[in-house]
Amino acid sequence: MSQKNRALKLSALAVYAFLYLPLLIVVIYSFNDSKLNAEWVGFTFKWYDKLFHNREMLTAAGNSLIIATSSAMIATVLGTLAGMAMYKYRLKVLPGLVLAPIAMPDILMGVSLLLFFIMLNMSLGLISITLAHITFCIGFVALSVQARMSSIDRSLTEAARDLGATPWQCFRKITLPLLAPGIIAGALMAFTLSIDDFVITFFVAGVGSSTLPLQIYSMVKIAVTPEVNAISTLLMLLTLILITLVARLSPGALRS
């Protein structure tokens, strides 16, 4: 029995090591006082300092934040409506249509969105990237909201109507506050997905407007510099914080 337990613990440890060791190495080397990712020389913050004086990098980071914020906000509104519709109408095709973009290969999404934007004669840039991000974020918000919605007792909304609330008042005073954790979790997830998306963004970015992942990629093409390690570490930190918040707010959202 204890033999079996130890084996289980060891294999779990191996899985976590496999997942997190590469990340850990990036974090460690971001503080390494050497241009090469080869040996530990000494502790330094200079790569971070350099990062914050890199104009291109700062522009890319600004772009990423603008895109992530606006696409998360719009996707949250649309995804919330989609999630509520999925709960209310229970049509078999509806969830499929909303969730398909999640399962679709990114490269396919990227190519098709690029063709679509060209067909519309749209210039590529921040707006096309934002629109693309909205499309794949809606599904995640919808899932999160729908999961929350099905945990709300229907008699609560009926009670509100019964006690004199109009459909709109009922939505404002009862449904929305009870849905809030699901909506916020969905929004945070959308933000996270948007800020670290590479493949789709790569296709629809066009020339001149770069995001953080695209910027990192173009830097890595030359060499994996400690600066890349630093920005990666920051990005990782932001993602971890957001995902922790999501897990706090709605324990079910990540599982579904």
Place this chain on the structure above:
Amino acid sequence: MLEIKEITRNFDSFTALDKVSLSIEAGEFFTLLGPSGCGKTTLLRLIAGFDQPDGGDILLDGKSIIATPPERRPLHTIFQNYALFPHMTVADNIAFPLRMVGCKPDEIDQRVAEALEDVSLPDKGKHYPEALSGGQKQRIAIARALVNRPRLLLLDEPLSALDAKLREQMQLELIKLQQEIGITFIYVTHDQGEALALSHRIAVMNHGTIAQIDEPSRLYSYPNSRFVADFIGQCNLLAGTVEQIQNDRVRVELKGLGPVQTVIPPNATIEAGMACTLTLRPEKIRISSTLTQDEGEVHLKGVVHDMLYLGDVTVYKVELANGMLVEALLANSSAGRARFFEVGDQVEVAWGFEAGHLVMD
């Protein structure tokens, strides 16, 4: 006050309500009683406005309310699970219906405080519903539903989640409350004991129709069908055929037991040759070990088959000549003797001509 006119509701191929009509008086404690799936909750939801009928009309004070949305009907519902809003305090829950009609804040505060006082929970206003016990949630739900004085209160099995002792206490409180405020109550339950204890009138429902509407005591004594007799309380059902009608007496040939006399039931069309059932309440049957020859009584021989000692009474199941079991109740009136008979004893079963009640099949 409230009139239900030929209300029909179908769910796909299932008919939940089939042309149900009834009328409820102002100030009445009216109960919809029936087994699960009989349509009682469907009817309540139609009255509340959560659902729309496929046919018929609902009139409140002579005006149709079918097209009125639930928030504009002058009635409130007490839900089975109380449906207190979990993200609001008890005080905000009670204030909810007042806020919806735009009451002034100080009037709201005053009326919420009064409502909490009325349900004897004056210091629970700042608590959240999850911190309350079942009985307290029940009282807050009642306070919330009554705070803006509706014309009608609908109660959907409100006591089913409480334990037996608390349920009895809440029953008494409900009766008292209804008498004090004089609001019409429409109560839905599947518990016949609860219905008998609480109601002024009861509508017994079965398969989407109304089987009988009557006062509790009349429903118990004069059921109009086998179903009602069987559903309300314990009842022995003896199948037979009407043989002869003389003045106020009927002679019925019971299957395998021979002819017995009984009285003509009120408001029944009865003819010789009709199939019928003699309904007999267990407490109206006497058992004795010696043969008696009282006039005006039915006497049948039997053997004690089973007995259940329940403390206050003992239930005897006596096997008759046709193999049927009849139930009889004997009150355990003296402490020393809890058992009058043993299993296997030869006994005589007797009841007065007036004790039985005849229903036509």
